[in-house]
Amino acid sequence: MGRKQGGSANSNNLLPKNVDEFAEPEYWEKFNKRTNNFEWYGSFADLRQNLSRYLKPSYKYLQIGCGNSNLASDMYDEGFKDIMSIDIDEKSIKLQRTKNSKRSGLSFEQCSVDKISAGDKSFNVVIDKGTLDALMPKSSIKITGEDLVKSYFDEVVRVLKPFGLFLVVTLAQEQIIKFVSSYFSERHLTQPFLVRIEKVEYTTEKQRKRNIGYPVYLIVLTKLLKPVNAEDQYIEYIPTKLVGPAVKCRSVGELMDHMLTDRQLQYFIEVCATQKLNREYSMVLYNGETGAPRFNICIYDDPDVHKVKKYAIFVVPFERANEYLFDCVEGRQELLKSVAMDRLCMVKLYKNEKYGSTETLRDELGSFAFNLRPFYCNDESIQILSVGVDYVEKFVVVNGEGVNGPWEIQHVKFSDDLSVRRLVFTNIATVVQSEAKIIDCFNEPEKTVIDTKYLSCEHHQMMLGSILFLKQFPNVGHLKLEANFCVLGLGGGLLTTFLHDVFPKATVTAVDIDSNVFEIASKYFAMPADSPRITLVQDDALKYIEEYPFSKSFKPFDVIFVDISGDYQVDGLVCPPAPFAKRSVFEAMKRCLTPEGVLTVNVVSRSKLSRHNVFKEFKEIFQSQHLLKRQEDINEIMIGTDATNGKATFVESLANPSKISSWNTVKPGELMEFPRLK
Incomplete structure (x- = not known):
């Protein structure tokens, strides 16, 4: 059996077959007979969070359409002692009088909303909980018509005191919003009102479950003494706190657009609460004060589980958002199984947002995360799981923006023995572009010394394996190897600098389109830009490889290293970007090589399809093709x-320690045959 639905199944049976019946007195008499203190829009306790800011014990209150609701009784017990309630149904009034005979401050009168039995300016607050919705159903109105509703509003305006409040709890469907906006805009010169609409934030789990498919709003109308300026004539909309901040809407259309976001969120919750998910669903929740993105939500089920029961929230720190387990479908499914859950709500945090403890996050995500639980989950408390960051200290040294987007130089300490300086392009899923080991002065960036002969990036270590394919290498080793290298994608310049320092007889050409990286590489990563053995080219790498074979300075390369990053959100690829992952481009690169030269390409993708497509484009361009890969690394080196x-040369070189003694940190990885692709 599924979890209990808090009475929602029974309450759904009380809905009229035709929405027009909402406006018929006979329907309400029948409705009230069949229900016992039924609170369709929530009890006072449910609505307290929204209502309490507008209520004072000293105020006089009028409740419109009380039916058999406990609203007046509950308010009385909370200290609001002066409340008059009206309803068109005589039996409901009699029942309320009997039930509240000992609550001396409550009065109940049978009358129609267009003939309220009270004097002018009698009340500080008028409360309507669902009555307006009943009088204005969505389809054509047979009984009441807009005239009755206008008369109703006229009466409310009459009985409200100056600066009094008309509070309407409503589903806020389009016809309601249009009527309210039209009514008060037409009267802004004779009787102005301030108009605010806010999403009801229920405080009880029972009501949250009951109203999963029915977002409820509170319209707050404030009676003014004199007209406001034209620039102050707007409807203020306060959405769900995780949707965004309050906005000033100048038209009904603008207001409805903002409300649509809230309704879509409610629909999203309804889908999660009632169905097994056949795919991942994702959305961004926003800071209610600043409007900045606050939570990136991804929710998904185990496809192998028929009845989804076990559910948890998994919080991912910004620093780890790009890791395999959190950044692709395959990884997320592995995570789901490893934590033994049927459904996981993955919550990725944003870099510039402030977050508290796990308990603080639990409180903030609260009802939203709770309502995403599957139908068969009966847990009243949802687990919040997380993973820590893998460093003990981190700070940003400097940041900027270039052709590749915003970048940061970071200092990161993992232990007393290991600290690194990183170049990170922050718009590319926080991918670390370059990483150098810090030898000294971690906390004094202007004095920091880095180790240029240590490659901490594993993909760089694997890419160096391509040098072992050169037939001359086993005979001369690194100190005497007279090779001409090309690096497409300079980044922090670590690979370029390593090649320069470790191979003293080699020359290196580095190409990058972004002028910023040349300064970054020399200023922050000790690249010897003035060395005669280094040539720096600021150009589009695609253009460079097409034109280089025809240039006067053409000297074919022994090895070309392709280490260029792109935006994986576009096509699933991080490296190389899609424009570089084409057969014609790989063929152009080959034309820049010596007859026995080596092309090595760093491939990074969370998508199996994207990797397959890159391999397919690379296939059969060369007589010999291989992959270098480490099981724990996402990078694959073509x-x-x-x-x-070539392969025999690689094996011979790797087996000769004397030839690679200074490469003690370099581990090319497992040499694999190239995939057989159709």
Whole structure:
């Protein structure tokens, strides 16, 4: 059996077959007979969070359409002693009088909303909980018509004191919003009102469950003494706190657009609460004060589980959002199974937002996360799981923006023995573009010393394996290797600097489209930009490889290293970007090589399809093609060469420690045959 629905199944049976019946007195008499203190829009306790800011014990109150609701009784017990309630149904009035005989401050009168039995300016607050919705159903109005509703509003205006409040609890369907806006805008010169609409935030789990499919709003109308200026004539809308901040709407259309976001959120919750999810659903929740993104939500089920029961929230720190377990469908499914859940709500945090403890997050996500639980989950308390950051200290040294987007230089300490300086392009899923080991002065960036002969980025270590395919390498080793290298994608310049420092007889050409990275590489990562063995080219790498074979300075390269990042959100690829992952481009790169030269390409993608497509484009361009890969690393290094016995040369080079003794940190990884693709 599924979890109990808080009475919502029974209450749904009370809805009229035709929405026009809402406006018929006979319907309400029948409705009240069949219900016992039924609170369709919530009890006072449910609505307290929204209502309490507008209520004072000293005020006089009028409740419109009390029916058999306990609203007046509950308010009385909370200290609001002067409340008059009216209803068109005589039996409901008699029942209320009997039930509240000992509450001396409550009065109940049978009358119609267009003939309120009270004097002018009698009340500080008029409360309507669902009555307006009943009088204005969505389809054509047979009984009441707008004339009755206008008369009703005229009466409310009459009995309200100056600066009094008309509070309407409503589903706020389009016809309601249009009527309220039209009524008060037409009268803004004779009797002005301030208009505010806010999403009701229920405080009890029972009511949250009952109203999953029915977002409820509170319209707050404040009676003014004199007209307001034209610039102050707007409807203020206060959405769900995780949707965004309050907005001033100048038209009904603008207001409805903002309300649509809230309704879509409510629909999203309804889908999650009633169905097994056949795919991932995601959305962004916003800071209610600043409007900045606050939570990135991804919710998904285990496809192998028939009855989804076990549910948890998993919070992912910003620093780890790009890791395999959190950044792709396959990884997220692995995480789901590893934590033994049927459904997981993954919550990714944003870099510039402030967050408190797990308990603070639990309170903030509160009802939203609770309502995403599956139908068969009976847990009243939802687990919040998380994963810590893997460093002990981190700070930003400097930041800026270039062709590749915003970037940061960071200092990160993992332990007393290991600290690094990083270059991060923050718009590319927080991918670390370059990382150098810090030797000294971690906390004094202007004095920091880095180790240029240590490659902490594993993909750089694997890419160096391509040098071992050069037939001359086993005979001369790194100190005497006279090679001409090309690096497409300079980044922090670490690979370029390593090649320069470790291979003293080699030359290196580095190409990048972003002028900023040349300064970053030399200023923050110790690249010897003035060395005669380094050539720096600011150009589009695609353009460069097409034109280089025809230039006067053409000297074919022994190895080309392709280490260029893109925006994975566009096509699933991080490296190389889609424009570089084409057969024609790989062929152009080959034309820049010596006859037995080596092309090595860093491939990073969370998508199997994207990786497959890159491999397919690379296939059969060279006589010999291989992959270098480490099981724990997302990077895969494609290597292509026409060199005779290239693989044998690689194995021979790797087996000769004397030739790679200074590469003690370099671990090329497992050499694999290139995938057989159709």
